[in-house]
Amino acid sequence: xxxxxxxxxxxxxxxxxxxxxxxxxxxxxxxxxxxxxxxxxxxxxxxxxxxxxxxxxxxxxxxxxxxxxxxxxxxxxxxxxxxxxxxxxxxxxxxxxxxxxxxxxxxxxxxxxxxxxxxxxxxxxxxxxxxxxxxxxxxxxxxxxxxxxxxxxxxxxxxxxxxxxxxxxxxxxxxxxxxxxxxxxxxxxxxxxxxxxxxxxxxxxxxxxxxxxxxxxxxxxxxxxxxxxxxxxxxxxxxxxxxxxxxxxxxxxxxxxxxxxxxxxxxxxxxxxxxxxxxxxxxxxxxxxxxxxxxxxxxxxxxxxxxxxxxxxxxxxxxxxxxxxxxxxxxxxxxxxxxxxxxxxxxxxxxxxxxxxxxxxxxxxxxxxxxxxxxxxxxxxxxxxxxxxxxxxxxxxxxxxxxxxxxxxxxxxxxxxxxxxxxxxxxxxxxxxxxxxxxxxxxxxxxxxxxxxxxxxxxxxx
Numbered sequence: 295x296x297x298x299x300x301x302x303x304x305x306x307x308x309x310x311x312x313x314x315x316x317x318x319x320x321x322x323x324x325x326x327x328x329x330x331x332x333x334x335x336x337x338x339x340x341x342x343x344x345x346x347x348x349x350x351x352x353x354x355x356x357x358x359x360x361x362x363x364x365x366x367x368x369x370x371x372x373x374x375x376x377x378x379x380x381x382x383x384x385x386x387x388x389x390x391x392x393x394x395x396x397x398x399x400x401x402x403x404x405x406x407x408x409x410x411x412x413x414x415x416x417x418x419x420x421x422x423x424x425x426x427x428x429x430x431x432x433x434x435x436x437x438x439x440x441x442x443x444x445x446x447x448x449x450x451x452x453x454x455x456x457x458x459x460x461x462x463x464x465x466x467x468x469x470x471x472x473x474x475x476x477x478x479x480x481x482x483x484x485x486x487x488x489x490x491x492x493x494x495x496x497x498x499x500x501x502x503x504x505x506x507x508x509x510x511x512x513x514x515x516x517x518x519x520x521x522x523x524x525x526x527x528x529x530x531x532x533x534x535x536x537x538x539x540x541x542x543x544x545x546x547x548x549x550x551x552x553x554x555x556x557x558x559x560x561x562x563x564x565x566x567x568x569x570x571x572x573x574x575x576x577x578x579x580x581x582x583x584x585x586x587x588x589x590x591x592x593x594x595x596x597x598x599x600x601x602x603x604x605x606x607x608x609x610x611x612x613x614x615x616x617x618x619x620x621x622x623x624x625x626x627x628x629x630x631x632x633x634x635x636x637x638x639x640x641x642x643x644x645x646x647x648x649x650x651x652x653x654x655x656x657x658x659x660x661x662x663x664x665x666x667x668x669x670x671x672x673x674x675x676x677x678x679x680x681x682x683x684x685x686x687x688x689x690x691x692x693x694x695x696x697x698x699x700x701x702x703x704x705x706x707x708x709x710x711x712x713x714x715x716x717x718x719x720x721x722x723x724x725x726x727x728x729x730x731x732x733x734x735x736x737x738x739x740x741x742x743x744x745x746x747x748x749x750x751x752x753x754x755x756x
Contacts, residue, residue: 295338299623302330303616321605324612331619336364338623364622372618378482378564379614380607383430383475385567387602388595389545390433392574395598396533398542399437406445411514415455418442419462419507423500426466427473427492428549432606435463435717439725446518449726454510456725457736458503461709461743463717465503468705469495471553472563475610476660476704482563483664485697488553494698497754498747502706505743506736532589537581544574606716613657621665629666640689641752644699648707648744652714656704663700670694695755702751709740 306327310320351363393399406417418438426434438459446452467473471481471488480486533541548570555566575595582590591597620626637643651659670690678684689696708715712722712732721727 295334296623296625299331299334299338299619300625302327302334303620306330306616319605321609321612324609324616326612328612328615328619331616331623332364332369335368335619335623336361368618368622372615372622375483376611376614376618378562379475379479380611382478382482382562382564382567383610384602384607385564385571386430386472386549387433387606388599389549389567389571389574390429391598391601392578392595393542393545394437395593395601396541396578397538398545399441401535401538401542402441411451411516411518412511414445414518415458415511415514416507418455419458419503422459422462423466423503425546426463427470428546430472431463431467431474432716434466435459435721438463439721443725448519451514451518452725453727453731454514454735456721456727457712457732458507458510460712460715460717460721461506461736461740462503464705464709464715465499465747468502468702469499472549474705476656477701478563479657479660479664480697480701483669484692485664485669485694486701487693488556490693491698491701494693494751494754495702498702498751499706500747501750502702502709502740502743502747505746506739509739532585532592540581541574541578544577545570548573610657614661617661617665620662626662626665629662638686640686640696640699641748644696644703645748647700648703648748649710651704651707652710656708656715660700660704667696699748699751702747706744706747710737710744712736 306323309316309318309323316323351367355362402421406414418441422434422438425438439456442452442455442459446455464474468477469492471477471486471491477486477491481488481491549567552563552566552570555561555569556563559565578593578595582593585593617626647659647663667690669692670687672691675684675687675691678687688694708718712718712727712729718732722729
């Protein structure tokens with residue numbers, strides 16, 4: 295069963311990577327992979343478990359059976375942590391969809407006045423960078439590409455803009471605790487704190503974006519020509535500009551305050567998002583109380599919830615269940631020991647993770663790394679007498695270099711290839727970017743920016 299679990303994970307992951315060539319959604323593949331791995335764990339008996347957690351459980355629960363360990367200890371514990379992430383994502387996606395349904399994002403073209411290509415690409419890049427630090431990078435990528443489509447008619451120019459939007463979205467998300475799923479997982483797990491991840495990764499992530507932006511903007515000349523205006527380019531949301539501004543500022547402002555909510559109350563981040571969502575729900579009910587019934591229904595939360603990308607939630611559930619299974623069965627424990635003994639360099643390990651995230655999804659990579667390495671408490675680190683070992687373990691304390699670099703590498707490394715992040719895949723669909731075009735025109739620029747940001751972090755820490 296131990297080796298069958300590995301086979302199931304590899305087959306499931308391969309199927310997810312080649313989803314476009316299969317008639318099955320990746321969410322279904324992820325769910326069945328996670329479910330089958332836990333079936334193998336339940337049926338495998340004590341021959342499966344090599345992780346210390348199993349022996350510790352048997353030592354403290356002498357009459358316990360294998361299924362007790364699986365259901366009451368491991369599965370229940372993992373589902374609690376996974377649930378926190380999924381409820382957070384569901385809340386954020388709902389808030390973003392409220393803003394979109396009310397036409398809040400349609401206000402941005404009114405703010406951007408310039409038509410010069412160079413200024414536009416810098417504006418789009420920085421706007422995407424900062425917005426993705428507050429909202430999730432996938433949503434911001436789709437929103438910004440939609441806005442870009444309304445302002446630029448040239449297909450060749452659109453591809454460069456869309457590529458920079460992907461790079462900026464991933465870079466902005468990597469330096470924020472709520473910017474993408476991977477940093478959220480690390481923040482939620484206690485590996486990093488909100489303000490520290492911003493302070494440590496803002497400059498490296500900014501450099502990662504600036505290197506390709508500078509090179510691409512050197513080839514930008516002239517002014518962008520917008521497509522022919524039609525009635526379809528206008529927002530169809532039955533709201534006034536005043537209502538759009540209220541919803542936009544409330545949504546973005548509320549999400550910005552989530553880390554403050556966590557610091558003030560010590561409650562998990564998803565509770566802050568639930569609080570913001572409940573306030574916005576009451577707000578839209580009050581705003582539309584005097585409108586016609588048809589309009590009220592269209593802008594009501596039950597109607598907005600129908601637009602949520604539910605398969606994405608199930609995809610994360612399946613992936614996180616599968617990785618949790620590998621941790622319970624001991625695979626990640628073995629892999630972590632191997633890397634610690636053979637590589638024993640946190641910079642090399644994270645550089646490798648960043649490269650891998652350009653090919654495979656960064657969620658299981660980060661989940662796997664979190665399973666391989668435990669957070670070292672300050673007391674445990676201080677108790678180590680060997681100076682070399684103590685210096686190594688210091689990287690794994692909360693807000694240690696390993697966790698910060700993991701957030702940077704997994705977030706920005708996904709931009710090296712267009713298929714390396716959900717934002718990139720969205721750009722392929724919405725902006726019609728071809729894999730080969732991105733590989734030839736953009737990948738090396740992103741790699742240069744990724745390495746430059748990595749070096750910047752090293753210099754900052756040293």
